[in-house]
Amino acid sequence: MYTSARSTLTSARSSAVAAAAAIALILIAFAVALPAAAATTAPAHQHAVGQPPAARAREAPDGAGAPTARTPAARIAPSKRPAPALPVAHAPAAPGRGAGASAVPTPAAAPGAATPVHSRLPGPRLTHHSAGGQATATTAPAGAPAQATATAPGEAQPHSGASEGSPRAVAPAVTGSTRPRIRHDKPKASKHQLKTPEVPAAAASGESQGGAAGGAGVLGAGESTAGAAAAVASPAAPATATAPQTSSSEPGGGTAGAPVLVASALQQGSGSKPSTPPHTRGAPRRGRTRSAASVPAPARALTALPAATAVRAARAPALAVTPRSPSRHASAHTESPLVRTVTRIIGVVPLAIRLLLAGLIALTLALGALSRLSGARAHRLERQRGELLEDVGLLQAALLPAPPARIGPVGTSANYRPASGPAAGGDFYDLFALQDGRVAVIVGDVSGHGRGALSHTALLRFTLRAYLEAELSPRLALQSAAPVLERQLGGSMATVVLGVYHPRERTLTYACAGHPPPLLAGSQQVAPVTVCSAPPIGAGLPTGTRQTTVSIPGGALACFYTDGLVEARVAGELFGYTRLSRILAELPPEALAGELLDRVAAEADRRPDDMAACLLRIEGGSQPPVVSVEEIELDRAELQRDRLERFLLASGMGPIEAEEVTRSAGASVARNGRVLLELHLRQGPPEVHIQPQNLSILDPSLRSSVGAGGI
Amino acid sequence: MRGDGAYGIDLEELDGSAALVRVRGELDLASAPSLKWSLTDLLGSGSRRIVLDLSQVSFIDSTALSVLVGLQRALQPDGLIAIAAATAEVQNILELTGLDATFEMFPSLDDALSRVRGSAAAAG
Numbered sequence: 001m002y003t004s005a006r007s008t009l010t011s012a013r014s015s016a017v018a019a020a021a022a023i024a025l026i027l028i029a030f031a032v033a034l035p036a037a038a039a040t041t042a043p044a045h046q047h048a049v050g051q052p053p054a055a056r057a058r059e060a061p062d063g064a065g066a067p068t069a070r071t072p073a074a075r076i077a078p079s080k081r082p083a084p085a086l087p088v089a090h091a092p093a094a095p096g097r098g099a100g101a102s103a104v105p106t107p108a109a110a111p112g113a114a115t116p117v118h119s120r121l122p123g124p125r126l127t128h129h130s131a132g133g134q135a136t137a138t139t140a141p142a143g144a145p146a147q148a149t150a151t152a153p154g155e156a157q158p159h160s161g162a163s164e165g166s167p168r169a170v171a172p173a174v175t176g177s178t179r180p181r182i183r184h185d186k187p188k189a190s191k192h193q194l195k196t197p198e199v200p201a202a203a204a205s206g207e208s209q210g211g212a213a214g215g216a217g218v219l220g221a222g223e224s225t226a227g228a229a230a231a232v233a234s235p236a237a238p239a240t241a242t243a244p245q246t247s248s249s250e251p252g253g254g255t256a257g258a259p260v261l262v263a264s265a266l267q268q269g270s271g272s273k274p275s276t277p278p279h280t281r282g283a284p285r286r287g288r289t290r291s292a293a294s295v296p297a298p299a300r301a302l303t304a305l306p307a308a309t310a311v312r313a314a315r316a317p318a319l320a321v322t323p324r325s326p327s328r329h330a331s332a333h334t335e336s337p338l339v340r341t342v343t344r345i346i347g348v349v350p351l352a353i354r355l356l357l358a359g360l361i362a363l364t365l366a367l368g369a370l371s372r373l374s375g376a377r378a379h380r381l382e383r384q385r386g387e388l389l390e391d392v393g394l395l396q397a398a399l400l401p402a403p404p405a406r407i408g409p410v411g412t413s414a415n416y417r418p419a420s421g422p423a424a425g426g427d428f429y430d431l432f433a434l435q436d437g438r439v440a441v442i443v444g445d446v447s448g449h450g451r452g453a454l455s456h457t458a459l460l461r462f463t464l465r466a467y468l469e470a471e472l473s474p475r476l477a478l479q480s481a482a483p484v485l486e487r488q489l490g491g492s493m494a495t496v497v498l499g500v501y502h503p504r505e506r507t508l509t510y511a512c513a514g515h516p517p518p519l520l521a522g523s524q525q526v527a528p529v530t531v532c533s534a535p536p537i538g539a540g541l542p543t544g545t546r547q548t549t550v551s552i553p554g555g556a557l558a559c560f561y562t563d564g565l566v567e568a569r570v571a572g573e574l575f576g577y578t579r580l581s582r583i584l585a586e587l588p589p590e591a592l593a594g595e596l597l598d599r600v601a602a603e604a605d606r607r608p609d610d611m612a613a614c615l616l617r618i619e620g621g622s623q624p625p626v627v628s629v630e631e632i633e634l635d636r637a638e639l640q641r642d643r644l645e646r647f648l649l650a651s652g653m654g655p656i657e658a659e660e661v662t663r664s665a666g667a668s669v670a671r672n673g674r675v676l677l678e679l680h681l682r683q684g685p686p687e688v689h690i691q692p693q694n695l696s697i698l699d700p701s702l703r704s705s706v707g708a709g710g711i
Numbered sequence: 712m713r714g715d716g717a718y719g720i721d722l723e724e725l726d727g728s729a730a731l732v733r734v735r736g737e738l739d740l741a742s743a744p745s746l747k748w749s750l751t752d753l754l755g756s757g758s759r760r761i762v763l764d765l766s767q768v769s770f771i772d773s774t775a776l777s778v779l780v781g782l783q784r785a786l787q788p789d790g791l792i793a794i795a796a797a798t799a800e801v802q803n804i805l806e807l808t809g810l811d812a813t814f815e816m817f818p819s820l821d822d823a824l825s826r827v828r829g830s831a832a833a834a835g
Contacts, residue, residue, distance in 0.1 A: 419740075447777040493777035495808065514773065514808035535809035536773070539780045543809070567739070567772055574770060608740055609772070641812060 403431035403614070407439045409503050411617035413592035417601060419564065419610050426453035426494075427562045427612035428461045432469075437503050440468045441614050443560040444496030444515065452492065460485060460494055460537070474498035474511035475631060479544025482513065482537045493538040497560055501552075501616055507628065508558055508616075511547040513537050516566065519577070520550065520625050521557035521584040529630050531650040532643050545633040554623035557615060559584050559596065564611035568604035575604055589617075630679045633693055636669050644677065651679055653686060661688050668692060718742035720749050729827050730758040735767035738775035747778045754782070759790035760830055762823045766796035771804055783813060791815060791830060795823035 335343070346354070403412050412431050426446035434440050442464050446456045463485055467477035477498055485494070499510035499518060510518060514536030517528045528548045535541040552558075561580070568575035583599050593613045601607060632647050644665055648658035661677070668675045672692030680687040718736035725731055730753050738746060753761065761782070765771075783792050794816045797805065805811040817823040 445773060447774045491781060493773065493780060495773055512809075514776075514810065516807060530803075530807050532812075533807050533809035535813060536777075536780075538777075539810065539813065540784050541809075541813060546809075563773060567770075638812070643812065 400428065400612075401430060407431070407433045408437040409619060410439045410501060411619075412439065412615065413594070413617075414614040415593035415597050415612070417564075417597050417607070417611040419607055426457055427564065427610040428457035429560070429612050429614050430461050430465055431614055432465065434469065434500065435471070439501040439503075439616060440465070441499040441501075441510075441560050441616065442468070442496065443562060443612060443614055444494055445562045445564075445610075445612075446489075446494045447492055452490075456489055456492055456494065459488055460496065464496065464498060468498060468500065473547065474500055474509055475544050475547035475633075477544070478511050478513050478534070478537075479542070479633075482543045486538050486540070489538040491538070493536045495536045495563070499558070499560060499616075501558070501618065506552050506618075506620070507549050508552055508625075509547060509549045510560075511544060513543040514539065516561070516563060516577075517548065518558050518560045519581055519584055520552075521559065521581070521587070528627055529647060529650045532632055532638075532647045542635075547629075547631040548627060549629040549631075550625050551628040552618055552620070552625040554621035554625070556618045556620070556625045557584060557587065558618065559613060559615055561613040562609075562611060564607065564609035565597075565600050565613065567609055568600060568611070569606040569608070570604055572605075575600065579603065591615075627681055630681065631676060632679075633674060633676045634665060634669060635674045639666050639669055648679070651681065651686060653679075657685065664688075665690055718745065720746065722749060722753060724756075724758070725762075725824075725827070728758055729760040729762070730756075731762045731764065731824070733764045733767070737769055738771040740772060740774050743772075743774040743778050746775060747781070750778065750782050754785055759786060760793075760827045761786070761790070762793045762795055762820070762827050764795050764820050764823075765798065765801055766820070768798065768801055771801050773808065776804070776808060776810055780810065780813065791827070793817055793823040793826050795820040 349357070400414075400416050403414050406412060414429050414431050416427060416429070428442070428444050428446070430440075430442040432440050442461060444457070444460055444464075446453045446460065463481050464477060467481045468474070470477075472480060478496070493514070495513060495515035497510055497512045497515040497518065499508060501508045508518075508520075511534070513534050517530070528550075532546065534543040534545045537543055559580075565580055566575050566577055570579065580600065583596065583603070587596060587599075593615045596613050596615065597611050600611065630647075630651055632644065634644055638644065639662070645658050645662050648661055649655065653661070665675055665677055668690050674693040676691045676693045678689040678691070680689070718738070718741070719734070721733040723731045723733070732750070732753070734746065736742065750761075763779075779792065786792060792814050794805075794814045796819055797816060802811070802816075805814070805816070815823075815826065817826060
């Protein structure tokens with residue numbers, strides 16, 4: 001059980017950890033991809049439709065302010081118009097531009113500077129020309145969708161700002177219509193080179209064609225889709241993700257670089273020095289111009305700039321750069337393959353599915369948390385169970401002592417079998433030596449099981465033992481202890497038998513309180529009178545009113561036990577006294593209590609209650625034990641209920657004698673309140689002794705024989 | 712009539728303060744709690760004189776006896792328990808445990824019922 005609990009725990013943990021890791025991963029990719037994907041969506045769609053970038057641009061005028069997806073093309077188109085101000089895009093930097101071009105994020109737009117941005121873009125390279133005041137947006141030559149659109153400085157700026165409203169929408173490279181030049185943004189930072197991954201020229205060109213129309217420069221990356229994916233990845237570090245360089249493709253001499261990124265705008269003319277935004281990293285060096293090869297490039301890549309980037313771009317005074325990395329190659333530089341793959345996958349997942357995934361992730365997290373919680377609880381319970389079992393073990397050892405193998409001439413043994421579960425039942429016993437070599441036995445059973453029973457059994461065992469050690473007879477010990485115990489049992493009831501064996505007199509004296517009397521092996525004739533038995537402790541009645549003395553002249557085996565033995569079931573019946581007596585008689589001479597219980601258990605089909613037994617093996621000859629004295633203590637009420645008469649008849653006395661004794665006892669009770677009647681059984685008629693019990697029952701010296709002796 | 716071992720209990724209200732409880736099967740560690748709750752409910756409903764028909768009870772152990780003793784004590788001083796038609800086995804157990812003097816015992820259900828009604832008449 002424990003093992004399985006542990007393994008469950010372990011597996012739960014490992015699964016939780018695995019789940020958490022997976023979830024973290026997915027979440028990260030998700031977070032990264034979401035904005036980008038959103039951005040991409042529109043453009044992609046347009047693309048599909050076959051609209052040229054320019055077209056797109058028109059559709060989404062600056063004002064549209066879709067913050068997210070702005071295509072470079074868009075910028076271009078509007079370029080001529082003033083751009084609505086997008087929060088983002090305002091880049092004061094554009095000083096170059098004659099007018100207070102404020103936001104000139106677009107690289108291309110570098111007004112004054114008219115720096116064509118030159119990016120080493122692959123096929124379609126775009127260049128922005130922004131020749132000093134003019135806005136030129138030209139598309140790359142032949143249908144090359146070039147990415148970047150060149151904007152006239154003046155106009156361009158606004159535009160860019162505007163259109164780009166969407167942060168991410170920075171236009172990457174602009175293509176000069178004819179001259180594809182690419183400018184590098186940072187004027188000063190020449191170091192920032194874009195790392196542009198190379199894009200296969202072929203691819204670039206192939207696509208570029210479609211896009212060109214609008215003259216907008218779009219970066220076409222060779223791959224449209226890839227663009228989206230790449231974009232996604234790039235958001236975080238747009239700058240970095242830069243266009244791939246293609247060295248070869250461009251005829252013009254430029255390198256056929258992949259369009260990618262951006263340009264940060266800066267205008268040289270203006271003299272503004274843009275600080276290089278982070279993205280700029282990818283920007284091509286400024287100043288470099290490349291002939292524009294007309295390599296068509298599909299535009300899509302542009303779109304996907306994450307807002308974050310845009311913001312950054314905006315902040316950068318210089319210009320907006322937007323690097324957009326069209327191709328995945330670009331992203332490859334910065335992102336791990338795993339993230340890229342996940343990102344790409346997520347990019348094409350519909351929104352509904354994404355929501356579903358998010359829900360599943362949340363669910364997984366919740367389940368993981370639950371799993372951890374239950375694991376912790378299992379641990380705690382296991383520990384507590386261990387502690388509890390330990391406690392129960394200690395208590396049980398205190399309640400069920402291991403008796404010595406011999407006490408004087410008497411072989412002693414005791415044993416216990418719980419009905420089920422930990423041995424926390426209500427059975428208890430004790431075996432100990434008294435003065436003069438006498439042997440005392442206590443066996444009892446508290447109603448109920450578990451914790452409450454444990455505390456009660458301890459109380460009973462030690463209290464009764466104390467009274468016996470005070471030299472009280474079993475009957476008087478019970479009678480004296482019962483009121484004390486009853487107050488502390490809290491409504492529970494306990495049955496108990498106390499016995500004392502006197503080796504010199506060879507007598508066994510015992511008193512029961514609601515408990516079965518001991519069995520004496522091999523002595524069928526020993527039939528103790530059970531009529532008028534004393535009630536249990538805690539029943540609210542006086543107990544310790546009966547006592548029996550058995551004479552044991554020869555060897556004998558006395559068995560004190562709890563009712564669990566006789567209440568075991570055999571074929572649906574009670575095990576009973578007869579079976580128990582037989583087993584006792586069949587026990588080998590050296591057998592101990594454990595063997596007795598084993599034999600009972602072996603014969604029984606079911607043991608609904610605990611079993612406890614104490615054995616006293618008395619050595620001697622073959623003479624059988626016989627009951628020698630029966631005692632009963634009576635008060636007025638009991639006399640009125642004919643208890644004494646029933647008792648006398650059960651003892652073998654004739655009706656007439658019984659009636660006489662009853663009359664005598666009645667007279668004594670009338671005088672003394674309570675009387676003790678001793679019935680000495682012997683060959684012939686029993687001898688009756690009646691003693692008053694009204695005073696100092698604890699002091700034997702005060703006892704006097706009142707009443708008639710024999711009849 | 713002997714019980715087949717399966718515990719069962721039926722409660723029947725005789726009048727406002729008297730009830731007849733028919734029990735069958737074995738009254739032991741397993742069934743004692745159920746018996747206890749049934750009798751507790753009975754006390755809660757105001758019954759003060761209870762007739763226990765044990766004619767179909769084959770066995771009663773010390774735990775169930777403690778329930779009956781508890782009921783007896785709860786009914787003090789004016790209530791009573793009348794045990795009717797206890798089987799020989801149950802009578803032996805009651806005798807051995809010294810509890811036969813605790814309860815009023817009647818050989819038949821009718822005797823017990825008339826005792827309860829007589830008690831009610833006396834009280835009324």
